[in-house]
Amino acid sequence: MIRYDKAGRIALVFGLTTLMAACASKGTVPHQDLNAAEESVRQAEAADARDFEPVLLNRAQNKVADARQLIDQEDYQEAERMLEQAQVDAQLAGARSETAKARNAVEEVNQSIEQLRQQLNSIEQQ
DSSP states (O other), X not given: OOOOOHHHHXXXXXXXXXXXXXXXXXXXXXXXXXXXXXXHHHHHHHTTHHHHOHHHXXXXXXXXXXXXXXXXXXXXXXXHHHHHHHHHHHHHHHHHHHHHHHHHHHHHHHHHHHHHHHHHHHHHHO
């Protein structure tokens, strides 16, 4: 059996207290994650996500707002998780918006091609 002298017990208690304090640490304010999420939301807005993916964009914006509240409550780990989700939602909204705009552009080109074909056919028949 191991016997501890008084100094050993004090060191053990101090070590365990330090370890518990480190584990209970809330981390640091996730400034970079907040900036990245806000930038992703701005980029999604610039990609016209308000028109093409409003639900997903709103979800991202709400998550950023929720994360700000968590930061105010010093729940930094949960705020970081929320900001990561917001960033992904905003990026997805932006990507889907760009895809929708590209599809619309392709459709317009296809319509123009069809109109030109019809014009050529009518000219050839004359």
